[in-house]
Amino acid sequence: xRIPVVIGIGSIQQKGSFDELDEALILMEKATxxxxxxxxNNSIVDYIDQVQVPKGYWKYRDPGKWIAERNGIKxxxxxxxxxxxxxxxxxxxxxxxxxxxxxxASLIVGGxxxxxxxxxxxxNKKFIETELNINPDFYVKASxxxxxxxxxxxxxxxxVGYYAIxxxxxxxxxxxxxxxxxxxxxxxxxxxxxxxANNSDGWIDSKKSSEDIKQVSKENxxxxxxxxxFHCTSWNVNQASAMIICSEDLADKLNIPKDKRxxxxxxxxxxxxxxxxxxxxxxxxxxLDLAAKFIKDICKDHRIQPNIYELYSCFPIAVQMFTDxxxxxxxxxxxxxxxxxxxxxxxxxxxxxxxxxxxxxxRNNHLNIGLVTGVSGMMTKQAFALWAKxxxxxxxxxxxxxxxxxxxxxxxMSTQNNGEAVILGYTIFxxxxxxxxxxxxxxxxxxxxxxxxxxxxEIIKSMGEEEWVGKKITYKGKYLVS
Numbered sequence: 047x048r049i050p051v052v053i054g055i056g057s058i059q060q061k062g063s064f065d066e067l068d069e070a071l072i073l074m075e076k077a078t079x080x081x082x083x084x085x086x087n088n089s090i091v092d093y094i095d096q097v098q099v100p101k102g103y104w105k106y107r108d109p110g111k112w113i114a115e116r117n118g119i120k121x122x123x124x125x126x127x128x129x130x131x132x133x134x135x136x137x138x139x140x141x142x143x144x145x146x147x148x149x150x151a152s153l154i155v156g157g158x159x160x161x162x163x164x165x166x167x168x169x170n171k172k173f174i175e176t177e178l179n180i181n182p183d184f185y186v187k188a189s190x191x192x193x194x195x196x197x198x199x200x201x202x203x204x205x206v207g208y209y210a211i212x213x214x215x216x217x218x219x220x221x222x223x224x225x226x227x228x229x230x231x232x233x234x235x236x237x238x239x240x241x242x243a244n245n246s247d248g249w250i251d252s253k254k255s256s257e258d259i260k261q262v263s264k265e266n267x268x269x270x271x272x273x274x275x276f277h278c279t280s281w282n283v284n285q286a287s288a289m290i291i292c293s294e295d296l297a298d299k300l301n302i303p304k305d306k307r308x309x310x311x312x313x314x315x316x317x318x319x320x321x322x323x324x325x326x327x328x329x330x331x332x333x334l335d336l337a338a339k340f341i342k343d344i345c346k347d348h349r350i351q352p353n354i355y356e357l358y359s360c361f362p363i364a365v366q367m368f369t370d371x372x373x374x375x376x377x378x379x380x381x382x383x384x385x386x387x388x389x390x391x392x393x394x395x396x397x398x399x400x401x402x403x404x405x406x407x408x409r410n411n412h413l414n415i416g417l418v419t420g421v422s423g424m425m426t427k428q429a430f431a432l433w434a435k436x437x438x439x440x441x442x443x444x445x446x447x448x449x450x451x452x453x454x455x456x457x458x459m460s461t462q463n464n465g466e467a468v469i470l471g472y473t474i475f476x477x478x479x480x481x482x483x484x485x486x487x488x489x490x491x492x493x494x495x496x497x498x499x500x501x502x503x504e505i506i507k508s509m510g511e512e513e514w515v516g517k518k519i520t521y522k523g524k525y526l527v528s
Contacts, residue, residue, distance in 0.1 A: 051297055070106075087301065093296055107126075110124035150292060206273060210270035239253050248383065271475065281386075315337060315445050333446055354414050355372075408435050465520070469517050472487070484501075484526070496524075
């Protein structure tokens with residue numbers, strides 16, 4: 047078995063006016079060039095056998111091939127991994143292929159230019175992407191939908207409503223009042239903001255206080271109760287990142303300096319698909335627990351102690367669920383980037399982006415052992431990855447999907463048109479018609495699940511001021527009656 051090692055990393059961030067910014071394709075190429083230069087030996091391009099790109103908010107069919115051709119990577123197989131697949135899966139597959147001698151080296155690169163698109167609207171400019179109309183060698187995509195039709199009809203495709211409902215369920219589970227809960231998540235994200243402000247790769251330079259994050263304002267509007275803007279991932283960014291992974295033997299052959307090398311030790315993932323409303327426990331996942339246990343057992347067996355963390359932070363509930371699964375303390379620092387709200391969350395590339403930052407931290411302090419987590423979907427799939435400056439063990443990875451599927455089964459959706467239900471979680475947000483709307487995950491008397499809604503102003507006001515999770519309600523059709 048060969049030992050995989052990261053030998054080159056690149057990270058690009060752009061701010062400025064529309065004309066000063068690049069499209070995502072150019073950002074990804076710049077990150078690639080930076081990773082090649084970072085490796086200290088441009089000959090690495092002769093050994094790159096695959097180029098993997100997580101799909102972004104762009105239309106390119108095969109950016110990997112375009113990047114490869116412009117950088118002397120002559121015979122690489124290219125793939126685009128669509129949304130719904132864990133980004134850690136790209137790293138795992140590359141490491142496993144290298145370990146088993148299937149490839150020599152892999153380039154993983156991704157990026158976003160949504161900030162340039164935003165400025166195009168503000169500055170009345172035309173945003174044009176390079177046309178790439180030839181498909182990659184492979185598309186990698188998820189096999190199942192990330193939510194039920196009932197959820198999608200009321201919450202749409204934007205993730206914030208789904209996560210907000212999980213957050214309220216977590217609030218009730220931990221017996222926090224609405225105000226205690228607001229204080230907790232705002233304080234946590236204020237700490238993230240301070241880290242991001244000191245991160246040269248961070249998107250928002252100014253520190254946000256707990257009060258800034260907690261209070262609804264013009265700068266911090268409500269997105270989906272209990273989340274304001276500063277609780278949510280900031281994906282309108284111009285950012286890209288890249289990493290080059292190869293075998294240790296090749297790194298030796300190319301005389302890659304030891305201080306450039308960072309080793310993947312272990313990784314775990316779960317791809318067990320259950321829609322948010324159908325999870326037996328909204329804020330607990332068997333797959334998450336199994337994947338976390340694998341990493342904790344690895345650490346125990348090999349006497350490895352992670353001391354820096356990057357917990358996936360699209361919304362506070364993700365950080366809290368990972369914190370619980372890893373048995374971290376409340377005062378443990380849970381990010382090296384500053385989190386997706388403040389460091390920037392380039393959509394389907396964040397785990398690659400945050401991993402690159404983690405690798406920098408390990409290079410800067412060889413005693414650091416880093417643990418990075420990732421998410422796909424509506425806290426649907428989760429991943430863990432352990433990194434260190436030395437190969438403390440042979441890289442190993444585990445997919446716990448089948449094991450989780452044997453234990454955890456989706457709860458049936460309700461067929462009852464009228465009746466009583468208990469509220470499991472809820473959120474309030476502005477609907478497409480600009481009116482406020484509450485969306486509820488309910489459980490009927492048969493223990494089946496139902497999506498309910500209300501636009502009643504008095505109910506919405508009450509739900510924003512007092513706890514409704516756990517209350518018994520009456521419904522007719524999909525509407526909350528009382």
